[in-house]
Amino acid sequence: MYQIKKRRVLGLLAGAAVLLGATTASRAETLNVVVAYYSAATQGVFEGMAKDFMEKNPGNEVKIEVIQWDNLQQRLTTDIAGGTTPDIAMIGTRWLVDYVKNDIAEPMELTPEFKAGFIEAFLSPSTFDGKLYGLPVAASARAMYYNKDLLAKAGVNEPPKNWDGVVDTARKIKALGSDAYGFALQGKEIETDAYWYYSLWTHGGELLTDGKSGVSSPAAVKALTLYKSMIDEGLTEPDPTGLNRQDIERLFKQGRIGMILTGPWLRGQIKEEAPTLNYAIAPIPEGEAKATYGVTDTLMVFKSSSKKELAMKFLTETAFSPKWRIEFSTKEGFLPVMKEEAAAPIFADDPQLRAFTDMLPYARFAPLITNWEQMVDVVIAALQKVYIGQAEPEPALKDAAAQIDGLIQD
Amino acid sequence: MTRANTRPSDGIGRAAPYLLVLPSILFAFWIIGYPIYDMANMSLHAVNRFGKTGAFNDFANYSRLFSHKLFLDCLLRTLVWTVCVVGGTVLLSVPIALILNERFYGRTLARIIIMLPWAVSLTMTGIVWRWSFNGQFGMVNATLSSFGLQDTPVEWLATATTAFPILIAIGILVSIPFTVTVILGGLSSLQADIFEAAKIDGASGWQRFRHLTLPLIRPFLNIVLVLNFIYVFNSFPIIWVMTQGDPANSTDILVTWLYKLAFRYGELGVASALSIVMFLILLALTIVYAVLAMRNERRQA
Numbered sequence: 001m002y003q004i005k006k007r008r009v010l011g012l013l014a015g016a017a018v019l020l021g022a023t024t025a026s027r028a029e030t031l032n033v034v035v036a037y038y039s040a041a042t043q044g045v046f047e048g049m050a051k052d053f054m055e056k057n058p059g060n061e062v063k064i065e066v067i068q069w070d071n072l073q074q075r076l077t078t079d080i081a082g083g084t085t086p087d088i089a090m091i092g093t094r095w096l097v098d099y100v101k102n103d104i105a106e107p108m109e110l111t112p113e114f115k116a117g118f119i120e121a122f123l124s125p126s127t128f129d130g131k132l133y134g135l136p137v138a139a140s141a142r143a144m145y146y147n148k149d150l151l152a153k154a155g156v157n158e159p160p161k162n163w164d165g166v167v168d169t170a171r172k173i174k175a176l177g178s179d180a181y182g183f184a185l186q187g188k189e190i191e192t193d194a195y196w197y198y199s200l201w202t203h204g205g206e207l208l209t210d211g212k213s214g215v216s217s218p219a220a221v222k223a224l225t226l227y228k229s230m231i232d233e234g235l236t237e238p239d240p241t242g243l244n245r246q247d248i249e250r251l252f253k254q255g256r257i258g259m260i261l262t263g264p265w266l267r268g269q270i271k272e273e274a275p276t277l278n279y280a281i282a283p284i285p286e287g288e289a290k291a292t293y294g295v296t297d298t299l300m301v302f303k304s305s306s307k308k309e310l311a312m313k314f315l316t317e318t319a320f321s322p323k324w325r326i327e328f329s330t331k332e333g334f335l336p337v338m339k340e341e342a343a344a345p346i347f348a349d350d351p352q353l354r355a356f357t358d359m360l361p362y363a364r365f366a367p368l369i370t371n372w373e374q375m376v377d378v379v380i381a382a383l384q385k386v387y388i389g390q391a392e393p394e395p396a397l398k399d400a401a402a403q404i405d406g407l408i409q410d
Numbered sequence: 411m412t413r414a415n416t417r418p419s420d421g422i423g424r425a426a427p428y429l430l431v432l433p434s435i436l437f438a439f440w441i442i443g444y445p446i447y448d449m450a451n452m453s454l455h456a457v458n459r460f461g462k463t464g465a466f467n468d469f470a471n472y473s474r475l476f477s478h479k480l481f482l483d484c485l486l487r488t489l490v491w492t493v494c495v496v497g498g499t500v501l502l503s504v505p506i507a508l509i510l511n512e513r514f515y516g517r518t519l520a521r522i523i524i525m526l527p528w529a530v531s532l533t534m535t536g537i538v539w540r541w542s543f544n545g546q547f548g549m550v551n552a553t554l555s556s557f558g559l560q561d562t563p564v565e566w567l568a569t570a571t572t573a574f575p576i577l578i579a580i581g582i583l584v585s586i587p588f589t590v591t592v593i594l595g596g597l598s599s600l601q602a603d604i605f606e607a608a609k610i611d612g613a614s615g616w617q618r619f620r621h622l623t624l625p626l627i628r629p630f631l632n633i634v635l636v637l638n639f640i641y642v643f644n645s646f647p648i649i650w651v652m653t654q655g656d657p658a659n660s661t662d663i664l665v666t667w668l669y670k671l672a673f674r675y676g677e678l679g680v681a682s683a684l685s686i687v688m689f690l691i692l693l694a695l696t697i698v699y700a701v702l703a704m705r706n707e708r709r710q711a
Contacts, residue, residue, distance in 0.1 A: 074673040081461030098459055098676065187568070188656045241657040242545045242565030251546060374675040384657035388569050403479075 029307050030061040031314055032086035034076070036297065037068050038138065038265075041331040048327065053318040062314060080104060087305040088315065090137065093125045093298040097368045100128050106301045106308055107131040114316055122337045125365045126298050134298035135315060137328065139335045140263040141292045141356045141363050142198065144285060148278045150180055150258050159259075159282040163202070163226060166259060166285050170235035173258040183230060184248040184260040187240030187387050193379045194293050198261050198284050199223035201291035201364055208367050211408060215379055216394070216401035219288075224393040228386050241384050253277060263295075264356050268333035281355040294363030296337070335360075371407040378403045446689070452682040459676025471683040478680075480659055480667060487574075488643060488663040495581035495642045499589050500634060502582065507593035508623075521594075528587035536651030539580050543567055543652075570660035573653055577661060580648055585641070589634050596630030597623070632703045639699075640692055664688055 035046050043066045050062035065086070067075055073095065079085045091099070099105040110132065115123070118136070126134040146159045154172035170182025186195040197207070203226075205219030214220060230236050237243060237251060245262070252260045253274040260266075261284060270277050284292050299319065301311045318324060325341040328334070335356055336342040347353055366372060382400035385391040391399075422429075453471050456464035475481055510521050527535065542549045545565035554560040567573045600623070608618050646665045649655065655662030655670070662670075664684065672681035 077460055077673065077676070102458055102460055102462075104460065189654060237546070238562065239545060239565030239568035242568030247544070247546065371675070374677075377670065377674070380656075381658040388657055390658065 028059040028061060029310055030063060031088065031307055031310055032063050032065070033314070034065050034067055034072075034086045034089040035299075036072050036090045037066050038332045039268075042066055045324075045328050045331055049314075049318050049324050052324070053314050056317070057310075057313070060310060083304070085302045085304050087307050087311045088299060088301055090297055090299050091134070093134065093136065093296045094366045094368065094372050096126055096134055096298055096300065097128070097372075098370060099300065100133050101370065104303055105133045106303045106305070107133055108135070108301065108312065110316070114320075117320075117338050117340060119337055119339060119342065119360070121294065121360055121363060122296050125296060125368065126300075128368075134300035135320060136296040136337045137299055137319075137334075138295075138297040138332065139337045140265070140295050141335060141359050142194075142261055142263050142284060143292065143355050143359060144259055144261050144282045145252060145266060145279055146259045146282060147180075147252070147255060147257065148280055150176075150255065154258070159280065160285060161283075162286045163199070167226075167230065167235065170230065170258060171233075174234055180256045180258065181237040181251070182235045182258045184252060184257045185227060185231065185236040185240040185243075185387075186245050186248050187243055187384065188380075189244035191245055192383060193376050195261060196223065196227065196379070196383055197293055197364070198291065199226060199287070201293075202284060202287040202289055204288040207364075208369070213375075213401040213404035213408070215382075215404065216397040220397055221394050223287075224383065224386055224397060228393055231387060239388075241387050252279075264335060264353065265333040267352060281352050283355065283359055290359075290362045292359040292363050294360065294365050296365075369408065374407055375404045378407070449682045449685050449689075452678065453686050455679065457679040457682070459678060461678055467679075471679040472687075475680050475683045475687070480662070481684075483659070484662050484664050484667045487661075488665075491574075491578060491581070491663050492639060492643045494578045495585060495645075496635065496638045498578065498582040499585040499638060500631065503586055503589035503593055503634070504631075506586065507590045507597055508619075510590065510594055511597040524590055525587045527584050532584060532645075532647035533651055535580065535584055536648045539576075539648075540567070540652045543576060567653055567656075569657060573657075573661050577649055577652060580652075581642060581645065584648065585638055589638060592630055592634050593627060596627040600626055629707070632699075636696055636699055639695065643692055644688070 033046070033050070035042065037043075043064070046064040046066070050064050053062050054060060072091070076085070076089055076091065085104075096105060108131075115132070122136040122139050123132065126132060126136060144159065150173060151157070151159070151169060154169065154176055156169045156172060160166045160169050166183055173180060173182040186192050200207070200215070200220050200223040203219040203223040205217050205223060206214040208214055209217070227236075231240060237248070237257070243251075248257065248260055249262060249266055249269065251257045252266070253270055255274075255277060267281075270279065283290065299315060301308055301315070305311055320338065322338065322340045322344070325336065325338050326344050326346065329336055329341065330346055335353070336344075336347050341347065342357070347357075369375075378400050382391070382396040386393050386396050452461075452463060454466055454469070456467045456470070458464070506524060510517065510524065514520075541547075543566040545551060545563045545568065548566075550566065551560065551563045555563070564572070566576055605618060605622060608622055613621070644665055646669065649661060649663060649666050650669065653661045655666045659667070665688070668681055668684050668688070671677045671684065
C-alpha cells in the first residue's frame with residue numbers, strides 16, 4: 001500500500017519534471033556527465049570536451065560536474081537509489097562489477113574499428129560475458145622512482161633490479177646517516193594494500209587462487225616479512241602507518257627518499273613542485289616474477305538514461321577522440337589507453353613514460369569481484385597490525401584470508 | 411437557540427489551538443519519523459548496495475552485525491570516546507565558565523576566544539590538527555624538537571596509543587565552546603544576593619561553589635551532559651578526517667565504521683541495523699539520564 005502511494009507521488013513528480021523539461025527545452029537534449037576530480041586541470045579538460053561537442057552538435061548541451069573521488073561512490077549510490085542518475089559517470093573500474101550485476105550499466109555497442117583503437121589490456125577489466133560496459137580512462141601502471149643523487153651518494157649507480165638490491169641500496173642510504181630514508185613504505189589510507197601487492201605479486205603470489213584468497217600463501221607471507229624486516233631495520237621511514245601516499249610522495253619530492261613505488265602522476269608533481277630533483281624511473285623490483293599494478297577508471301553510461309544515443313556519441317566522437325585523449329592524459333599525467341594516442345610523439349618519445357608502458361605486459365588488475373572494497377580494508381588492517389608490531393605476518397595474513405574467504409562466499 | 415450557539419468558544423473553541431498546531435505537529439512527526447521508519451524497514455530486509463530493498467531476511471542484518479568481529483570493539487571504543495570527551499569537556503568547561511563569569515579587564519575578548527573554535531567547521535579543525543600532528547612535516551614535532559624535547563620525530567597518528575588520546579583531546583576542545591556558553595548562561599541567571607548572604611555567613615569560596623553554584627546550575631549541567639553525549643556519540647568529522655579509523659580499525663568508533671559499511675562496502679542492510687542499534691542506545695541512555703535527573707530534582711525540591 002505504502003509502496004503504491006510512494007510510486008504515485010514519485011510518478012507525479014516525474015511527470016511534473018517531464019512537463020517542465022518539455023516546456024523549457026523542447027528539442028535540445030542535456031547530457032549530464034559526472035566525472036571525478038584528478039587535479040585542478042580536470043574541470044577544464046572536460047569543459048573543453050563539452051564545448052567542442054556542443055559546437056559540433058548545436059542544440060544539445062553537455063553539463064559537466066566534477067566530484068571528489070572520496071565522495072563519488074556515495075553520490076552515485078544516492079543518485080541510483082533515488083532514481084536521479086546522470087547519463088554518463090566516471091567510476092573506478094572495479095565498481096563496475098556491482099553496476100553490471102544490478103543492471104545499472106548499459107552495455108556498449110561499438111564498431112569493431114573503434115574498439116580496435118584501444119590497447120587491448122585496458123578493455124578487459126570492463127568486459128563482462130563478452131560485453132563491454134565502459135571505456136577506460138586514466139590508465140596507470142606503477143614503477144619505481146629513485147633519487148639519482150641519493151643513490152649515487154650511497155655509491156649505487158644503477159637502480160636495483162630486485163628486492164635484494166633494494167634492501168642493499170636502502171642499507172647504504174641508511175649508512176649515510178642523513179635524514180633520508182632508503183625505501184618509502186605507505187602505511188595508511190587509499191592503496192596501502194596496493195603498495196604491498198607489488199611485493200606479493202613479484203614474490204609469485206596471487207590475490208585469488210581457485211576462488212580463495214591468496215593473501216596467506218607462502219609468497220604473501222614472504223612479501224610481508226620482507227617489508228616488516230625493512231621497517232625494523234630502519235630502511236623505511238619510521239612508523240609507516242602514519243604516512244599515506246601523499247606523505248611518502250612529499251618526502252620523495254623533498255629528496256628524502258631513495259626509492260618509492262608509485263604511478264605516473266608523480267612526474268607531473270615533481271615537474272611543478274621540485275623541478276631540481278634528480279630522479280629516474282625503473283621497473284618495480286623483481287622477485288620470482290615481474291609485475292606492476294594496472295589501474296583504470298571507467299566512463300560508463302547508465303541504463304536509466306533517456307539519452308543513451310547522445311551519450312555514446314559524446315563518448316565515441318569527442319571524449320575518446322585522439323585530440324581529447326592526448327589532452328586528458330598529458331594534463332593529468334596518465335598513460336595512453338588508445339593506440340593512436342600512444343603513438344603520438346608526446347608519449348612515444350618520452351623515455352620516462354616508456355618505463356611505465358614497458359611494464360604493461362606484466363600489469364595485474366584488481367580482481368573483478370563483489371565486496372572488493374571490504375577485502376581491501378581487511379588486507380590493510382592486517383598490514384597495519386604487522387607494521388606497528390601488533391601481529392606477526394603469518395597469523396595476521398591467515399586471519400585476513402579467512403575473513404576474505406567469508407566475504408567471497410557472500 | 412442552543413447553548414452551542416450562545417457560547418461558541420466552548421467546543422471547537424477549546425480545541426482550536428490544538429487544531430491549528432496539528433499540521434505542524436504532523437509535519438514534524440513525518441520529518442522525524444519517516445527516516446527512522448525507513449531505516450528500521452531497511453534493517454529488516456535484504457538491501458543491495460544501491461538501496462533497493464528486497465525480501466524480509468529474518469534479522470540477518472542484525473545477526474551479521476552482532477557477530478562481526480569489529481562490532482564489540484567499536485562499541486566499547488565509542489563509549490570510551492564519549493565518556494572521555496563529555497567528561498573532559500564538562501570538567502574543563504565549569505571552571506572556564508566560572509572565570510568568564512567574573513568581571514575582569516578583557517573579559518569580552520576572552521569570551522570571544524573561547525567561542526572561536528565553534529565558528530570553525532569540524533572538518534577544518536580536523537584537517538588543521540591532522541597537519542599539525544603529521545610526523546614528518548607537522549608543527550607539533552617541529553615545536554618539540556626546536557625546544558630540544560625530542561630527538562626523532564614521533565608519528566602521532568601511527569598507533570592508537572597516541573592517536574586516540576589526541577582525538578579525545580581535540581573532541582574536548584571543539585565541545586568546550588557550546589558547553590561553556592550554556593553554563594555561562596546558567597551562571598549569569600543566578601541571583602547575586604544569595605552569594606552575598608553566604609559570604610556574610612562566612613562560607614568559603616569552595617563551600618559557596620559546592621553548595622550554592624553547583625546545585626543551582628545543575629539543570630544546565632544536565633542539558634549539557636545529555637546534548638554533548640548525543641553529539642559526541644555521533645561525532646564523525648574529527649575521527650574521519652584525522653585517522654579514518656586507522657591503523658587497523660583501532661580508532662574506529664561506531665559512526666565511522668557505519669560510514670565505511672554504508673558507503674565504502676555497500677552493506678546498507680548491516681549499516682541500517684547499526685544505525686538502529688545506535689539510535690536505541692542513545693534513546694535508552696537519554697531516557698535513563700532524564701529520569702535520574704528528574705528524580706534528583708524532585709528530591710531536592
